[in-house]
Amino acid sequence: MSLSKKSKILLISLAVLVVAAVGGYFYIYKSHKTLDDMELVYTGSAEEFKSKMDTNADTWTKAGDKVIDLTGVITAKDVKGISVNGDFYFQLAEGTKTNDLAENQKIRIKGRIIGYDDLLGELKLDKAIILKK
Amino acid sequence: MKKILYLCMFFAVSTVVAQKYYTKTGKTYFKASVEAFEPVEATSESTTAVINMGTGEVAALLFIKSFHFRIALMEEHFNENYMDSDKYPKAKFKGKLEGFNMADISETPKEYKLSGTLQMREMEKAISTTAKLSKSGDNIILESFFTVKPQDFGIKIPSIVREKIAKEINITLNYELIEKK
Numbered sequence: 001m002s003l004s005k006k007s008k009i010l011l012i013s014l015a016v017l018v019v020a021a022v023g024g025y026f027y028i029y030k031s032h033k034t035l036d037d038m039e040l041v042y043t044g045s046a047e048e049f050k051s052k053m054d055t056n057a058d059t060w061t062k063a064g065d066k067v068i069d070l071t072g073v074i075t076a077k078d079v080k081g082i083s084v085n086g087d088f089y090f091q092l093a094e095g096t097k098t099n100d101l102a103e104n105q106k107i108r109i110k111g112r113i114i115g116y117d118d119l120l121g122e123l124k125l126d127k128a129i130i131l132k133k
Numbered sequence: 134m135k136k137i138l139y140l141c142m143f144f145a146v147s148t149v150v151a152q153k154y155y156t157k158t159g160k161t162y163f164k165a166s167v168e169a170f171e172p173v174e175a176t177s178e179s180t181t182a183v184i185n186m187g188t189g190e191v192a193a194l195l196f197i198k199s200f201h202f203r204i205a206l207m208e209e210h211f212n213e214n215y216m217d218s219d220k221y222p223k224a225k226f227k228g229k230l231e232g233f234n235m236a237d238i239s240e241t242p243k244e245y246k247l248s249g250t251l252q253m254r255e256m257e258k259a260i261s262t263t264a265k266l267s268k269s270g271d272n273i274i275l276e277s278f279f280t281v282k283p284q285d286f287g288i289k290i291p292s293i294v295r296e297k298i299a300k301e302i303n304i305t306l307n308y309e310l311i312e313k314k
Contacts, residue, residue, distance in 0.1 A: 032205040061196070061222045078311070080158045080178070089157055091179055115196040115222050119181050120157065126179055126199060 035127055038065040038112060046072030046085040053087075053116075053123060060123065061115035069110035069131065074103055081128065084109065089117070090128035101133065108132040152186040152235070152312070154273050159308035161195055170297040175200040175211065182308045184275070189233025191249065191264075191275075193226040193308075215288055217254070224253040230264060242267040247277060258285045269309065277306040 003011070041063075042049055049070060053060060060066070076083040077098045081091040090111045092098065101107070111128030159180035166172040179199040183192045197218035202208035212218040228249015237243055242265040251260050264277040280301045283290055290298050 028204070028206055030205050032208070062219050064219050065198075078158070091158060114179055114199050117157075117181050117194060119183055119192055119194045120155070124157070124179060124181075124196065 033065065035067050035110060035112060035129060038067045040067045040069060040110070043069040044071065046070040046088060050085065050087045057116040057118075057123070060113050063113065066113050067110055068113060068125070069108070071106070071108045071132075074101055074105045074107055076103065077101055082107070082109075083122070086122070088123050088125065089120075091124070091126040092128045092130070096128075096130070101130075105133060153183055154186060154310035155181070155183040155313050156308050156310045157181050159193070159306065159310075161200075162305045162307070163200070163302055164305075165299040165302040167297055167299050171204070171207075173207070173298055175202040175208070177201070180306075180308065182275070182306075182310065183313075184230070184273070184310060186233075186235045189230035189245070191226070191228050191230060191247065193306075195224045195226075196222055197224060197253075198222065215283075215290070221254040224251065226251050226260070228260065230266070233266075238266050238268050238273060240268050242274075242276070251281065254286045254288070256286045264306075271312065273310045275306065275308045275310065279304055 042052075049068060070084060070088065072084040072088070074082050074084060075086045079098060081089055082098060082101060083089050084107065090109050091114075108131040109128055110131060111125030114124045114126050116122075117124045158178055159182045160176060160178050161180045162174070162176045164172075164174040166174055177195055177199040178201070179196065181194045184190070197216045198212055200208070200211065202211065226249055228247055230245040230247050233245055244263050244265050246261070247264040248259070248261040251258050258281060260279050260281075262277055262279040264275055266276075267274045280303050282301055283298070
């Protein structure tokens with residue numbers, strides 16, 4: 001069975017249309033970036049990062065989506081996040097509970113830098129994931 | 134004796150003045166939707182806000198990129214094309230609750246006039262609105278609402294999407310503040 005030229009054109013254009021629609025759908029409704037999609041710029045102690053940060057705190061605010069992985073001590077906690085070394089506030093990824101975390105506990109955590117909060121004098125991060133406690 | 138009394142009074146007054154309430158995770162919601170089109174709305178749950186209980190002064194700081202949209206592509210366009218959030222990362226508000234008195238705050242919300250300045254993209258706009266304050270346990274809840282226009286902050290909306298974005302953007306604040314110790 002051979003298709004007429006007209007049917008072939010129709011079929012091909014239909015296929016192209018479907019591909020474009022599916023492609024368009026995935027482009028528009030693509031998923032949100034996770035920490036793994038962002039650039040990890042530092043891994044190490046919170047103390048060391050703080051001394052690096054002090055010289056140019058504001059540039060971290062303008063750096064785009066950057067992730068840092070810090071080891072430090074929990075100095076405060078609330079329902080949504082924890083403070084590390086008093087200099088960093090990590091807002092935890094949705095669904096993470098802080099119940100089993102305690103002050104003075106050592107922690108390794110990574111998160112996306114949102115910016116330097118000059119009202120409270122700390123670097124703010126979100127989407128944070130606890131790596132080790 | 135008098136000296137001691139004055140000294141006590143001085144300390145009492147200065148502690149009241151210094152008392153502050155704050156949040157690091159305040160909710161700021163904006164809506165710029167036009168009916169029949171995809172909703173243009175986002176929430177930041179990372180707003181820092183501080184209220185000075187002695188003077189009623191309010192300061193808030195919001196990082197533009199902390200706004201979360203349901204659609205990731207919309208979030209990307211918001212940050213890159215409209216707000217230029219790497220260049221202008223912050224929105225700041227400084228204002229005052231008129232006639233504020235900590236003693237008046239109870240579980241029943243009390244309305245105050247809130248006026249101040251919103252600074253974004255190196256431009257400033259005077260804001261005058263009302264804010265409701267109430268107590269929830271040991272915490273204080275601040276709720277407020279105001280509108281701004283994209284052109285107030287030099288935000289250009291391309292003509293192709295102009296019909297899909299509201300002329301006035303509604304901003305709703307809901308901050309639960311805890312005492313700063």
